[in-house]
Amino acid sequence: MGCIVLIKICVILCIHVCFLFPALNSPVMKLLRSLLLALVFVSGFAMALYALSYLSLNPDWGFLESKSPSVKSGVVWQFCFYGHLLAGIVAIVLGPFQFIQRLRKRYPKAHRLAGVVYVGAIVVGGLLALYSAAYADGGPIGKSGFMGLALAWLITTVIAFAKIRQGKVNQHEQWMIRSYAVTWAAVSFRILIGVGIAAGLTFDISYRLTAWFCWLVNLGVAEFIIYKLMQARGQKKPAYQETITQ
Numbered sequence: 001m002g003c004i005v006l007i008k009i010c011v012i013l014c015i016h017v018c019f020l021f022p023a024l025n026s027p028v029m030k031l032l033r034s035l036l037l038a039l040v041f042v043s044g045f046a047m048a049l050y051a052l053s054y055l056s057l058n059p060d061w062g063f064l065e066s067k068s069p070s071v072k073s074g075v076v077w078q079f080c081f082y083g084h085l086l087a088g089i090v091a092i093v094l095g096p097f098q099f100i101q102r103l104r105k106r107y108p109k110a111h112r113l114a115g116v117v118y119v120g121a122i123v124v125g126g127l128l129a130l131y132s133a134a135y136a137d138g139g140p141i142g143k144s145g146f147m148g149l150a151l152a153w154l155i156t157t158v159i160a161f162a163k164i165r166q167g168k169v170n171q172h173e174q175w176m177i178r179s180y181a182v183t184w185a186a187v188s189f190r191i192l193i194g195v196g197i198a199a200g201l202t203f204d205i206s207y208r209l210t211a212w213f214c215w216l217v218n219l220g221v222a223e224f225i226i227y228k229l230m231q232a233r234g235q236k237k238p239a240y241q242e243t244i245t246q
């Protein structure tokens, strides 16, 4: 428990120090940025391990214990829930490797193959999650939040794929940052629920709000990271605002 709190504090501190500090290219900032990325990746892998634990198919494991029996005994729901878990595990583990420049340059074919698997997993996982979302806890606010999350997952990823097919490398990179930010909502969901409860909300209210905030906050942070990246590279605007295509 203490370890989780420490990780949360580290992530929040790193975000502030790395992206709100003006001297972005100093060696200390570069080191802290790498630390932040490492934390994002490690927490993604930890999430994948947690999701793997559901593959024991125990109908009372984890959150399934509190899920209504009429929902969790449905064959279609089970197919969609477990299918989205498998797809989510593939996406959250594979995604980080796509951002490592050295790997991209050294093994371009592996980057392309992993990219196709990442996109395929999200297209399948997004559609399955859309169905699961219709049966999510948290009433209309919770259900619509998860549906928004599934749609954001599908849209950002399909656009990232379309951009690279059109040869627009910068835009592809930016949409991949957005896509992984949405994939990482699986982690921020669990962090923000805890933050909500620590702030005095009941579990139910925190669950409903987090179904929305887990991906909206991540997309906001992604936008900020893209902006800072463009600034560091001397580009004034994100690529989608440019009129000249690459």
Ligand code: HEM
Pocket: 047, 048, 050, 051, 054, 062, 063, 084, 085, 087, 088, 089, 091, 092, 129, 130, 132, 133, 134, 135, 136, 137, 138, 146, 147, 149, 150, 151, 153, 182, 183, 185, 186
């Ligand atoms: C980004 C798109 C995603 C959407 C739209 C989505 C949607 C959902 C929905 C609707 C539920 C059931 C909630 C309920 O019935 O109240 C759920 C649960 C779950 N999802 Fe996802 N999910 C996504 C990504 C992921 C990823 C990437 C992972 C892991 C790698 C993951 C792991 C889980 C787990 C473990 C649960 C069980 C709940 C828990 O133990 O906290 N999901 N998800």
